[in-house]
Amino acid sequence: MPTPDDPHQSITRRVADLADEVWATACALHADPECAFDEHRAAALLSTALERGGYGVRRGVAGMPTAFTGEAGSGGPSVALLMEYDALPGMGHACGHNLIAAAGLGAALAVRPLLDRVPGRVLAVGSPAEEGGGGKVAEVRAGVFDGVDAALMVHPGVHSWSWAPLTAQVELEVVFHGRAAHPTGNPAEGRDALAALVQLYTTLGALRPHLPPGAHVQGIITEGGVATNVVPDRAVGRFGLRAATTTALRGLVDRVEEAARSMAWVTETTVEVHALREPYAHFRRNEALADRFAEHLPFALALPTPGVQLGSSDMGNVSVEVPAIHPFLAITGPGGSDHTPEFARAAAGPRAREVVLAAAEALAHTAADVLLDDGLRERAWAEFRERGRVEA
Known part of the structure; x- marks a missing residue:
C-alpha cells in the first residue's frame, strides 16, 4: 500500500x-x-x-x-x-x-x-x-x-x-550550373540548368510510386532563371527525402545523387548536391x-x-x-x-x-x-x- x-x-x-x-x-x-x-x-x-x-x-x-x-x-x-x-x-x-x-x-x-x-x-x-x-x-x-x-x-x-x-528524414539542395545564352540567337551555346533540374524533378516523380513503405521524395524548385530570353545558367531545387530507417535513407540519398549526376551528364551541365542540415534518424x-x-x-x-x-x-x-x-x-x-x-x-x-x-x-x-x-x-x-x- x-x-x-x-x-x-x-x-x-x-x-x-x-x-x-x-x-x-x-x-x-x-x-x-x-x-x-x-x-x-x-x-x-x-x-x-x-x-x-x-x-x-x-x-x-x-x-x-x-x-x-x-x-x-x-x-x-x-x-x-x-x-x-x-x-x-x-x-x-x-x-x-x-x-x-x-x-x-x-x-x-x-x-x-x-x-x-x-x-x-x-x-x-x-x-x-x-x-x-x-x-x-x-x-x-x-x-x-x-x-x-x-x-x-x-x-x-x-x-x-x-x-x-x-521516419528518417533529410532535406537536400540540388544546384545545377549551365551556360547562359540567347535562346534564339545562339541556343547551341547554352547549357540549360533549369532543363536539367526539371528532368530530375520528373525522374524522381516517376520513382515515387516504386519506393518501399515509409520512403518518400518531395521536391520544389526555388530558383529557375532570371528572364525568359536567357537560357538559365543556374537552377536550384530542394528535395525532402524520408525512409523507414536511417540506413534506408542513406540508400535513397545515393539514388537521388546518382539521378542528379545522370541529368547533369545528359544536359552537359554540372551539379552539386548537399544536405541543408544533418539528417533526422528514425x-x-x-x-x-x-x-x-x-x-x-x-x-x-x-x-x-x-x-x-x-x-x-x-x-x-x-x-x-x-x-x-x-x-x-x-x-x-x-x-x-x-x-x-x-x-x-x-x-x-x-x-x-x-x-x-x-x-x-x-x-x-x-x-x-x-x-x-x-x-x-x-x-x-x-x-x-x-x-x-x-x-x-
Whole structure:
C-alpha cells in the first residue's frame, strides 16, 4: 500500500497544484508563436519557470541562443524531460509544440521535490527548431544527453499511440550550373540548368510510386532563371527525402545523387548536391518505457496502425543515443491532421488542457520510476541495445 510520503502520491498532488501554471504556459506559448531558432520569448518563459522551480539553468546550450537545460539533483540515475516550443511559419502552433513544452515543464516541476529525498538527476531540455533545424541533433552532438538513462517527451496528435512510427528524414539542395545564352540567337551555346533540374524533378516523380513503405521524395524548385530570353545558367531545387530507417535513407540519398549526376551528364551541365542540415534518424521505440508511461495515463493508448508513417522528428537522433519515448496523445478526433489551422485551434482548446495535464503527470511518474526502479532501467537499456542491433 502507498505510504503518506509515497513519491507517486506526491507527484499527483504536485501536478494538481501546478495545473493552472501549466495551462497558462501552454496558452502563453500558443498566443505568441515563434519559429525555428527565433523562440526567444518561449525559451525565456520556460527557463525562468524552471529556475523558480529549483533548477539550475544553462542558456545558449549547444551554441543555440534559444536552447537551454535545467538541472536538479546529482548522483544516481538520470532522466531527461524534453520540451519543444517552435511554431510553424504562418500557422502558429499547428503541431502543438506549446503543449509539448508545457507538459515537459509541468513534469520537471512535479518531480523536482523527489530529488531532495533520493539520489538522481533530472535534466529539463529545451530544444528549438524541431520543425526545420534540428535543435536536438545539435544537443546530441554537444553531449547534452551523455549519462542520461531515459529521454521522455509526449506529442499531441489525432490518435493516442504508445509510440511513434517516425521516419528518417533529410532535406537536400540540388544546384545545377549551365551556360547562359540567347535562346534564339545562339541556343547551341547554352547549357540549360533549369532543363536539367526539371528532368530530375520528373525522374524522381516517376520513382515515387516504386519506393518501399515509409520512403518518400518531395521536391520544389526555388530558383529557375532570371528572364525568359536567357537560357538559365543556374537552377536550384530542394528535395525532402524520408525512409523507414536511417540506413534506408542513406540508400535513397545515393539514388537521388546518382539521378542528379545522370541529368547533369545528359544536359552537359554540372551539379552539386548537399544536405541543408544533418539528417533526422528514425525513431527507435522503447516499449519498456512506453508501457510504463501508458500505465500512468487515465486513458488507454493504442499501437500505431500498421503501415502508418507520421513524418519525422529530431527526437529520432536522441533515441539513437539513449532509451526514449515519444507517444502521441489525441487532442482532436480521428480523421483530422496536424499542420492545419484546425489543429492549431485545438492546441488551445478544452481537450488540450486535459491532455497536457495528463501528459505532465504521466511524464513525471515515469521519470520517478526511472530514478527509483533499477529493473525498469535495466529492461530499457537491454531493449535499447537489442533494437540498436537489429535497426539501423
